[in-house]
Amino acid sequence: xxxxxxxxxxxxxxxxxxxxxxxxxxxxxxxxxxxxxxxxxxxxxxxxxxxxxxxxxxxxxxxxxxxxxxxxxxxxxxxxxxxxxxxxxxxxxxxxxxxxxxxxxxxxxxxxxxxxxxxxxxxxxxxxxxxxxxxxxxxxxxxxxxxxxxxxxxxxxxxxxxxxxxxxxxxxxxxxxxxxxxxxxxxxxxxxxxxxxxxx
Amino acid sequence: xxxxxxxxxxxxxxxxxxxxxxxxxxxxxxxxxxxxxxxxxxxxxxxxxxxxxxxxxxxxxxxxxxxxxxxxxxxxxxxxxxxxxxxxxxxxxxxxxxxxxxxxxxxxxxxxxxxxxxxxxxxxxxxxxxxxxxxxxxxxxxxxxxxxxxxxxxxxxxxxxxxxxxxxxxxxxxxxxxxxxxxxxxxxxxxxxxxxxxxx
Amino acid sequence: xxxxxxxxxxxxxxxxxxxxxxxxxxxxxxxxxxxxxxxxxxxxxxxxxxxxxxxxxxxxxxxxxxxxxxxxxxxxxxxxxxxxxxxxxxxxxxxxxxxxxxxxxxxxxxxxxxxxxxxxxxxxxxxxxxxxxxxxxxxxxxxxxxxxxxxxxxxxxxxxxxxxxxxxxxxxxxxxxxxxxxxxxxxxxxxxxxxxxxxx
Amino acid sequence: xxxxxxxxxxxxxxxxxxxxxxxxxxxxxxxxxxxxxxxxxxxxxxxxxxxxxxxxxxxxxxxxxxxxxxxxxxxxxxxxxxxxxxxxxxxxxxxxxxxxxxxxxxxxxxxxxxxxxxxxxxxxxxxxxxxxxxxxxxxxxxxxxxxxxxxxxxxxxxxxxxxxxxxxxxxxxxxxxxxxxxxxxxxxxxxxxxxxxxxx
DNA sequence: AATGAATGAGTTTTCATTCAT
DNA sequence: TATGAATGAAAACTCATTCAT
Numbered sequence: 001x002x003x004x005x006x007x008x009x010x011x012x013x014x015x016x017x018x019x020x021x022x023x024x025x026x027x028x029x030x031x032x033x034x035x036x037x038x039x040x041x042x043x044x045x046x047x048x049x050x051x052x053x054x055x056x057x058x059x060x061x062x063x064x065x066x067x068x069x070x071x072x073x074x075x076x077x078x079x080x081x082x083x084x085x086x087x088x089x090x091x092x093x094x095x096x097x098x099x100x101x102x103x104x105x106x107x108x109x110x111x112x113x114x115x116x117x118x119x120x121x122x123x124x125x126x127x128x129x130x131x132x133x134x135x136x137x138x139x140x141x142x143x144x145x146x147x148x149x150x151x152x153x154x155x156x157x158x159x160x161x162x163x164x165x166x167x168x169x170x171x172x173x174x175x176x177x178x179x180x181x182x183x184x185x186x187x188x189x190x191x192x193x194x195x196x197x198x199x200x
Numbered sequence: 201x202x203x204x205x206x207x208x209x210x211x212x213x214x215x216x217x218x219x220x221x222x223x224x225x226x227x228x229x230x231x232x233x234x235x236x237x238x239x240x241x242x243x244x245x246x247x248x249x250x251x252x253x254x255x256x257x258x259x260x261x262x263x264x265x266x267x268x269x270x271x272x273x274x275x276x277x278x279x280x281x282x283x284x285x286x287x288x289x290x291x292x293x294x295x296x297x298x299x300x301x302x303x304x305x306x307x308x309x310x311x312x313x314x315x316x317x318x319x320x321x322x323x324x325x326x327x328x329x330x331x332x333x334x335x336x337x338x339x340x341x342x343x344x345x346x347x348x349x350x351x352x353x354x355x356x357x358x359x360x361x362x363x364x365x366x367x368x369x370x371x372x373x374x375x376x377x378x379x380x381x382x383x384x385x386x387x388x389x390x391x392x393x394x395x396x397x398x399x400x
Numbered sequence: 401x402x403x404x405x406x407x408x409x410x411x412x413x414x415x416x417x418x419x420x421x422x423x424x425x426x427x428x429x430x431x432x433x434x435x436x437x438x439x440x441x442x443x444x445x446x447x448x449x450x451x452x453x454x455x456x457x458x459x460x461x462x463x464x465x466x467x468x469x470x471x472x473x474x475x476x477x478x479x480x481x482x483x484x485x486x487x488x489x490x491x492x493x494x495x496x497x498x499x500x501x502x503x504x505x506x507x508x509x510x511x512x513x514x515x516x517x518x519x520x521x522x523x524x525x526x527x528x529x530x531x532x533x534x535x536x537x538x539x540x541x542x543x544x545x546x547x548x549x550x551x552x553x554x555x556x557x558x559x560x561x562x563x564x565x566x567x568x569x570x571x572x573x574x575x576x577x578x579x580x581x582x583x584x585x586x587x588x589x590x591x592x593x594x595x596x597x598x599x600x
Numbered sequence: 601x602x603x604x605x606x607x608x609x610x611x612x613x614x615x616x617x618x619x620x621x622x623x624x625x626x627x628x629x630x631x632x633x634x635x636x637x638x639x640x641x642x643x644x645x646x647x648x649x650x651x652x653x654x655x656x657x658x659x660x661x662x663x664x665x666x667x668x669x670x671x672x673x674x675x676x677x678x679x680x681x682x683x684x685x686x687x688x689x690x691x692x693x694x695x696x697x698x699x700x701x702x703x704x705x706x707x708x709x710x711x712x713x714x715x716x717x718x719x720x721x722x723x724x725x726x727x728x729x730x731x732x733x734x735x736x737x738x739x740x741x742x743x744x745x746x747x748x749x750x751x752x753x754x755x756x757x758x759x760x761x762x763x764x765x766x767x768x769x770x771x772x773x774x775x776x777x778x779x780x781x782x783x784x785x786x787x788x789x790x791x792x793x794x795x796x797x798x799x800x
Numbered sequence: 801a802a803t804g805a806a807t808g809a810g811t812t813t814t815c816a817t818t819c820a821t
Numbered sequence: 822t823a824t825g826a827a828t829g830a831a832a833a834c835t836c837a838t839t840c841a842t
Contacts, residue, residue, distance in 0.1 A: 012301045014214055018812065028828045033813070071393030097301035101212045107297065111360040118356075125382065133390055134382050138365075141353065141373040142382060148352025149345030156318075156344060160311045165338075173341040175394045181381030182325065182334050182342060190333055193271030194375045218837060228803045230840080239837065412701045414614055418816060428824045430819080439816065471793030497707065501612045501697035511760040518756075525782065535784050538765075541773040542782060544756060545749030552748025553741065556718075560711040565738075573741040575794045581781030582725065582734050582742060590733055593671030594775045618833065628807045633834065 001025055001035075004042055009090035012098045013043060047099055047106070050091050051113045057084045058117060061124040063131065070133060074124070078150075078175060082167050085154050092158045096151065118143045146178055201225055204242055209290035212298045213243060247299055247306070250291050251313045257284045258317060261324040263331065270333060274324070278350075278375055282367050285354050292358045296351065318343045346378055401425055404442055409490035412498045413443060447499055447506070450491050451513045457484045458517060461524040463531065470533060474524070478550075478575055482567050485554050492558045496551065518543045546578055601625055601635075604642055609690035612698045613643060647699055647706070650691050651713045657684045658717060661724040663731065670733060674724070678750075678775060682767050685754050692758045696751065718743045746778055 003024035007016045018039055022032050036042040057080050061073050068076075085092045099110050121143040128134030153174065157164035164170070183190060203224035207216045218239055222232050236242040257280045261273050268276075285292045299310050321343040328334030353374065357364035364370070383390060403424035407416045418439055422432050436442040457480045461473050468476075485492045499510050522543040528534030553574065557564035564570070583590060603624035607616045618639055622632050636642040657680050661673050668676075685692045699710050721743035728734030753774060757764035764770070783790060 012303065015303060017810090029813085029830090030815080030828050031826075033815095034826070034828095039812070069390070069393050071390035075394050097307065100300040101297035103212065103215060107360075111356075114352075114356075114360070115362075128382070133384060133387055135380065135384050137377060137382070138369070138373045141370060142377050144352040144356060145345065145349030145374065145377050148348035148350070148355075150348070152344040152348025152351065153341065155348075156314075160315075169338070170341060173338045174345065177337060177342050177345050177381070179381050179383040179391060179394055180335065181377070181379050182328070182337070183379040184333060184335050185385075187333055190269070190271035191379060193269050194275050194379050217835095229805090229838085230803050231801080233838070234801070412703065415703060417814095429817085429826090430824050431822080433817070434822070469790070469793050471790035475794050497701035500700035503612065503615060507697065514756075515760075528782070533784060533787055533790055534782050535780065537777060537782070538769075538773045541753065541770060542777050544752040545745065545774065545777050546782075548748035548750070548752025548755075549745030550748070551752065552714075552744040555748075556711075556714075556744060560707075560714070562715075569738070570741060572795060573738045574745065577737060577742050577745050577781070579781050579783040579791055579794050580735065581777070581779045582728070582737070583779040584733060584735050585785075587733055590669065590671035591779055593669050594675050594779055595772055617831090629809090629834085630807050630836080631805080633836095634805070634807095639833070 001042065001046075005046055005090050005094065008043060008046065008098045009093040013102055043099075044106075044109070046094065047109060050095055051109075053084065053088070053091065054081070054095075054113075055116065057081050058120055060120050061127055063127050070128065070131070075171070075175060078171050079167075081150065082154075082171050085158055086167055089158050092154050096155055096159055114147065118147055121146050149174060149178065201242065205246055205290050205294065208243065208246065208298045209293040213302055243299075244306075244309070246294065247309060250295055251309075253284065253288070253291065254281070254295075254313075255316065257281050258320055260320050261327055263327050270328065270331070275371075275375060278371050279367075281350065282371050285358060286367055289358050292354050296355055296359050314347065318347055321346050349374060349378065401442065405446055405490050405494065408443065408446065408498045409493040413502055443499075444506075444509070446494065447509060450495055451509075453484065453488070453491065454481070454495075454513075455516065457481050458520055460520050461527055463527050470528065470531070475571075475575060478571050479567075481550065482571050485558055486567055489558050492554055496555055496559050514547065518547055521546050549574060549578065601642065601646075605646055605690050605694065608643060608646065608698045609693040613702055643699075644706075644709070646694065647709060650695055651709075653684065653688070653691065654681070654695075654713075655716065657681050658720055660720050661727055663727050670728065670731070675771070675775060678771050679767075681750065682754075682771050685758055686767055689758050692754055696755055696759055714747065718747055721746050749774060749778065 001021065004016070004021045007020050007024060010016075011020075018029065018032060021042075022029055025032075032042075036045070058077055059073070059080075061070055061077075062068070063070065067073070095110070095113075099106055101107065118140070122139045125134055125137075125139040125142050125146075129136050129139065153170060156162045157170070183194075201221065204216070204221045207220050207224060210216075211220075218229065218232060221242075222229055225232075236245070258277055259273070259280075261270055261277075262268070263270065267273070295310070299306055301307065318340075322339045325334055325337075325339040325342050325346075329336050329339065353370060356362045357370070383394075401421065404416070404421045407420050407424060410416075411420075418429065418432060421442075422429055425432075436445070458477055459473070459480075461470055461477075462468070463470065467473070495510070499506055501507065518540075522539045525534055525537075525539040525542050525546075529536050529539065553570060556562045557570070583594075601621065604616070604621045607620050607624060610616075611620075618629065618632060621642075622629055625632075632642075636645070658677055659673070659680075661670055661677075662668070663670065667673070695710070695713075699706055701707065718740070722739045725734055725737075725739040725742050725746075729736050729739065753770060756762045757770070783794075
């Protein structure tokens with residue numbers, strides 16, 4: 001029910017009442033329970049839909065011969081994800097706000113979802129390492145930075161309501177930072193310090 | 201009340217009842233309301249404490265002459281933040297789970313907190329750019345990636361319960377990725393593709 | 401509807417839902433209401449059927465000349481009643497459990513049914529008294545003991561699920577106790593005490 | 601709660617709402633749930649009280665030397681039971697109407713209660729048989745007739761609302777029928793027929 | 801300062817019944 | 822004659838908050 005999606009996104013799980021949903025949908029109480037077992041059930045169903053939407057958006061990097069260049073595929077992924085989020089703000093709001101901290105079951109579902117996405121990103125990074133494109137780093141941590149960076153950007157521009165620059169600019173900046181890092185080339189002194197001055 | 205902190209962290213806001221808190225604290229209902237106006241109030245108080253703890257942990261990079269090297273300061277910041285989070289899991293859980301999606305007021309408080317932190321990070325990056333240490337990038341987006349990456353790492357290792365490697369390793373990996381990026385040097389072809397194949 | 405009978409007997413009135421009945425009968429909701437006005441209505445109809453079944457089972461003692469001996473008629477009545485109950489457990493369960501305590505109207509119907517039966521029994525006893533076969537006792541109370549005894553036996557063996565001896569044994573024991581009482585002959589001392597020690 | 605007892609007795613379990621109980625008791629909803637877990641719970645508590653009341657009313661026949669005569673003890677039991685019932689009509693109504701056919705758990709509790717009472721009566725009858733006071737009959741069936749007769753009398757005079765004669769008269773009639781039976785002495789022909797004409 | 805019994809507004813869920821097709 | 826999607830009144834239960842002691 002799209003009305004439920006909108007309401008949950010706007011008000012959160014607990015502040016959305018069945019009464020609100022059925023009023024928005026223009027149906028009767030009984031009708032609601034004809035299609036959904038409970039408030040939890042409709043939210044779970046909604047959530048599963050959102051998970052599926054995102055999982056379809058992210059495609060593992062294809063490294064077989066003849067596939068498009070890896071950089072191209074990566075960029076396409078990022079653009080697709082950002083497009084999906086931009087055109088489905090409610091979806092992002094539910095995933096990042098309404099579905100968080102509800103109870104162990106929902107938290108588990110959300111955690112599983114992020115784990116799945118992380119494993120795709122990690123897989124791509126590991127492939128990149130093997131191909132010699134990516135520096136040999138801990139792929140799990142790197143994947144978390146990629147995912148977390150994207151989530152934080154989405155949160156501020158789509159949920160917290162900060163003024164959003166264009167999607168392309170954001171995507172380009174994001175990729176640039178992730179690809180080349182923040183440090184300017186030739187700053188090996190600072191690098192050493194970052195890596196733990198005492199140790200070196 | 202430390203009992204409240206623990207309970208909110210364990211069960212979330214809505215699943216923690218006043219009854220649980222007073223039972224854990226061994227006080228009477230009335231006594232609770234003697235010290236706190238409401239459930240919201242104690243949670244807000246708790247939250248403000250958490251914000252303060254973290255804000256003390258992050259120190260703006262000091263660029264005046266005679267200050268420790270910038271890389272050193274940055275590393276110290278990251279290590280301090282990670283240490284604080286590791287030794288206060290409940291605090292992280294509340295911030296990342298219990299305090300999310302409660303209602304506009306709490307969401308606003310949390311958003312303000314992150315904005316504050318973001319502005320510190322952004323300020324440091326901008327300083328780095330001016331000093332010629334950091335590549336000239338959109339500092340706001342870069343700051344989000346830094347913050348988001350850290351949050352995601354905290355979420356998986358401290359909230360979702362994935363098995364955490366040692367803090368030092370995580371800190372080192374985090375800094376390395378953020379500093380130098382993922383892409384190996386000399387991969388300018390891929391870089392161009394990442395920046396938007398069509399455009400080039 | 402035989403399915404309704406079974407369900408009401410198994411689960412009671414309130415725990416049997418229209419949904420259960422139509423599912424068991426393999427018909428649609430609307431079809432049910434085509435044949436029965438309401439849940440009450442089908443239950444009332446069922447109940448009337450049960451009353452009729454039992455009323456046909458009990459035949460007033462025929463005292464006209466040429467009729468079978470009174471003892472024979474009485475025994476036949478008891479055997480018929482027990483046989484009917486044994487071969488229609490659902491019917492007994494509804495009468496003794498599902499139809500009890502529903503509301504004033506149903507309670508009234510059930511009470512009327514038992515009053516009718518009582519009046520037949522009482523009539524037989526009064527006839528027996530007039531014929532000199534039966535001791536001159538309060539026929540109303542005596543009839544209640546006969547009916548109540550039979551009901552209690554039915555309750556334990558057919559409703560509560562206690563292990564039942566054979567029908568014949570039960571019938572014989574029942575008739576023996578009702579006919580000759582519990583006290584052995586010649587125990588006039590105890591009889592006097594039973595009748596009220598103070599008075600003698 | 602005496603108000604609950606009255607209401608359950610008057611209207612039955614399902615027609616008594618929590619709203620009725622709290623209104624009658626002059627308390628708030630929350631107060632009710634402070635003392636009782638649920639509607640079931642208060643009814644179960646009430647029921648257990650009623651069971652205890654009756655169990656205290658019936659005393660097993662004492663057959664040790666020096667005890668009052670058995671007939672006297674029996675009569676005292678019957679009088680006590682009838683007195684209890686007469687002075688607590690609500691109690692009888694709940695036991696015989698409101699608590700019947702609610703669900704398997706309550707039905708089981710009621711059945712257990714009656715089984716307990718039956719076993720006391722059966723024990724007394726068996727003792728009487730051994731002492732030579734009572735005819736050697738199936739004590740279980742005899743006990744059911746005693747209990748059932750009493751229940752039916754109670755039902756008609758206290759629940760169904762038929763005009764009640766005095767307690768003493770009812771008690772005397774009841775004991776007389778149970779003690780000496782209905783058949784007049786010397787009606788051995790009829791007795792034979794009752795026992796099964798075909799067989800003899 | 802501390803207590804805890806009492807409160808009642810607020811919400812979910814159930815299920816007999818209807819009626820357009 | 823049959824269907825089954827839609828209805829909405831009704832009722833149990835929760836829990837943050839109050840206030841007299």
